[in-house]
Amino acid sequence: MLRWVDDVLPRDDDGRLWIFGYGSLVWRPSFEHVVARPAAVHGWTRRFWQWSTDHRGVPGAPGRVATVVEAAGEACWGRAYAVEQPHQDRVLAALDHREKQGYDRRLVSLSFEDGAGPRALMYVATQDNPSFAGDTELSELASIISARHGPSGSNVEYLLQLADALRAMGVDDPHVFALEARCRPT
Secondary structure (H helix, E strand, O other), X not given: OOOEOOOOOOEOOOOOEEEEEOOHHHHOOOOOOOEEEEEEEEEEEEEEEEXXXXXXXXXXXXXXXXXXEEEEEEEEEEEEEEEOHHHHHHHHHHHHHXXXXXXXXXXXXXXXXXXXXXXXXXXXXXXXXXXXXXXXXXXXXXXXXXXXXXXXXXXXXXXXXXXXXXXXXXXXXHHHHHHHHHHOOO
């Protein structure tokens, strides 16, 4: 069940809600937005530490999807989207449904390549949720990702699409690229 850790949605001076994506939202936001641009959140790092039985796996054969974990001195690059007010309720309802398996909303400060950005909403799989898998040996993680499929497609497709999108943005993510090297078909 999704929890919201703050009472006020972050809106910029134009009333737009910013949403930060670090997983499938980087390459498949599937919601209406007026701006999309690379951004980072500092103090976080991306990891494939969340089980998925609703998108990239099924009960009994869960896949793995990205979450972020706090990491001092690190930065997680992804994509930030600005959503205008008339669409915000619908976008949030769709995202709450999409991220229902253990994700909470968090407020974060964005950084763009050219400086500080606005506050944004980010979905985080909390370590106390039942689908949080935690740290796993890369070879085991790659084996899981390579074999799992769910209603949204194959788990390896999720990984490869994310790796391709990060590379296109000029982002170096050692965790994602190490998994990609083990999972990409030759």
